[in-house]
Amino acid sequence: MAGFARFQAVLRLFDETASAWTVPAMSDALGVPASTVYRTVRDLVAGGFLEAAHESVYRLGSAFIEYDRLLRLTDPLVAAGRGALHDLVAQAHTPCVALLSRLYNDQVMCVVDEAARDTAFRPSYERGRPMPLTQGATSKVILAHLPARQLNRLIGGPKDGDARHAALRRELADIRKRGFCATASEIDAGLAGIAAPVIVREAGIIASLSLVADDSRLEESQRRRLVLLVVSAASLVAEELRYALTPPTIVEPRHKMVKQ
Amino acid sequence: MAGFARFQAVLRLFDETASAWTVPAMSDALGVPASTVYRTVRDLVAGGFLEAAHESVYRLGSAFIEYDRLLRLTDPLVAAGRGALHDLVAQAHTPCVALLSRLYNDQVMCVVDEAARDTAFRPSYERGRPMPLTQGATSKVILAHLPARQLNRLIGGPKDGDARHAALRRELADIRKRGFCATASEIDAGLAGIAAPVIVREAGIIASLSLVADDSRLEESQRRRLVLLVVSAASLVAEELRYALTPPTIVEPRHKMVKQ
DNA sequence: AAATTAATTCTCAAAAAATGAGAATATTGA
DNA sequence: TCAATATTCTCATTTTTTGAGAATTAATTT
Structure with missing residues (x-):
């Protein structure tokens, strides 16, 4: 183990x-x-990625808080999503949680979440928590819009298909056609998910915007209303991203030299 | 530049x-x-610390969101602070923002923040943003409770004192005696800060809990009330931390081998 | 205060990895 | 398709990292 893997391995503990x-x-x-780990830990502590708590115990360091803030402020998807989710949960007029999620390695991760006032439950999907690829409306919508090659890599090619695999393929095709996905109790018992895609091909963005609500309280008319809200919020976010990204973010070299 | 510094240097850009x-x-x-940077970037991307956006442009990666969540869930100070700040802004009965901050390298960083409902302003102090050491109630309270040696390292020893330096020393001594610090317009014009220390010596925790409110609306009686609130919230957090940390968090080796 | 124990740093030669310059290749946009 | 970039590759050289144990430091107990 060497190079970056060394640091990764420690952090992943x-x-x-x-x-x-x-x-x-x-x-x-x-x-x-131990002598090797001491050196690695020393580097991570110096960088703020680990912190020495009392008694020779180490914890994750505040650098993650710092970088998370930067990301929140500067990531176009996160920035666009924050406003949209805020509005969405307000318009829903019912206890719910809105999520904006994207692919993260071989999983799906929510990058922004927002709960409506007086929402008692919290779904398993939450900001920063990697979730399985093939379950839940949020993930399926993302899968459904992945380029074929990437999809094959993630869930296996079309040939090595058992029955479940074929069913998933059919479901994904259906989601693509409908433009949204609604599920119930797939991730959390009693909770329903409604998700719509946020696609900006030019920018390589494939994300999903979703709303989680109490399934038992969800009448059909209410459900349809929420689907409409989610779908339009999703295209709003996509539109905002297209707008934000067309004058491609300028990268200005700062000619800053590194010390040492 | 080698080892970890290489990765740090890129991220710090x-x-x-x-x-x-x-x-x-x-x-x-x-x-x-460039060939060297490509290699470094490739490693960071593999680890999720950078992400390729469109057109050969790189952004901070979602790993920071993931680690930030872990930290939020597992850091004792953050965990204890979240509940306390939530209650605090509710009890304040006035637009305000509550902060919990700690030392971070040579600066002070807020690690939890919470705004009361209908709070129109946002103070410069916010979660994840490093702030200067010697300005603002939040920072001064931390400085005031630092061990002498550490304080000397950060603001210079007692001997090399000009007038401002001596004044700061006096102010810090005063804060230590009073048990809180109140300032106005030191960081943000028109905003007042009230801060109290959160000290758990056994755990090496020196933090500050603060409340930021509109200075012009702050009558004397109101101010006194908020000082009391902040001071008691701070000792509540300290107490909670003492309780949470006395059975020292057990570290269970998981005997997980690293691949490769 | 001395002794014990555990944590941490240090030392050094061997092994492994990073470096940089440029060539080779892939990707992208016109 | 062609040009322009972006990215990876190659390889000899230089620079780190590694690991084992000794040395040191810090914390705790006697």
């Missing part, structure tokens, strides 16, 4: 259930000598 | 005003050959 690590424990878990 | 970079531009800015 941290998750919801293991949020604090000692160096010996990392050394153990990674099968790498 | 990204900020609010330069959020999208081409490799040639990075190569230029860093004074490093």
Whole structure:
């Protein structure tokens, strides 16, 4: 293990259930000598990616908060999504959570979320949490609009198809045709998801905007209304992105030299 | 430049005003050959720390969103602060923004923020934004409770004191004695800040909890009430942290081997 | 205060990886 | 299709990283 992988491997140790690590424990878990891990950790601490808590225990560092803010402020999808989701949950006039999600490696990740006032539940999809590719309206809408090659890589080519695989393919084709996807209890029991695609081919953006609401309270007319809201919010976001991205974001070299 | 510095240098290029970079531009800015930067960027993209937008332009990657979520969920200070700030802005009964901030390298960074309903302004202090050490109630409260050695390193030893330096020292001593700090228009014109320390020595935690409100609307009685609120919220957070951290977070080695 | 234990840094030679310049290749837009 | 860029590749050289254990430091106990 070398180069960046070394740092990645350490950072990947941290998750919801293991949020604090000692160096010996990392050394153990990674099968790498302690002296090596100490050096790696020292670098990560210097960069703010890890922080020494008390008693030789390390946690994720504040640099992630800093970079997350930058991303929130500067990422076109996130920026466009924030306003749209805010409006969407207000117009929904019912407890719900709105999400904007995109592909992230082999999973789908929500990059903006917003809950309506007085929404008691929280869906499993939430900002920053990687979710499975093939379940839930949010993910399926993204899958449905992926270029064929990429889709094949992610869920396997059309030939190696068992029955479930063929069914998924059919469902995706259907979603593409309809322009939205609605599911219930696929991710969270009792919650329904309604998702529509946010596609800006020129910019390589394939995302999905979705609304999660309590399924039992969702009458058919209400459901149709929300589908319309979601679909139009999604095309609004797409439009905003097209507009924001046409004068392609200028990259100005700053001729800043790096020290050392 | 080698090791981790290489990756850091690339990531540090990204900020609010330069959020999208081409490799040639990075190569230029860093004074490093393009072929080298391509390799570095490839690693960062593989790790999710950078993402290729359209047309050979790179942006910060979603890994930051993922790690930020983990941090939000697992960092004791952040976790304790979220609830406290939520309650605080509700009890304030006036438009305001509450912040929980800590030292971050040579600056102060807010790690949780929460605005009361119908708060029109947004203070410069916001989650993830590094702020100067010596201005604003938020920062001063932190400075005031730093161990002498650390303080000397950050603002210079007691001997090399000009008038301003001596005044700051006096102010810090005063803050330590009073147990809070209130300022007005030090960071944002027209906004007042009230901050109290969140100290948990056993855990090495030195943070500050603050409330920002419109200065012109702030009568003396109201101000006193808010000071009380802030001070008690701060000690509540400290107490919660002591409780959460006494059974020191167990680090369970997972004996997970790294691939490759 | 000394002793014990654990954490962390240091040392150094061997092994591995990064570097840079340019060639080779892919991708993109006209 | 052609040009213009972007990106990857190649390879000899230089520079790190690595790992094992010793040395040091820090924390805790006796």
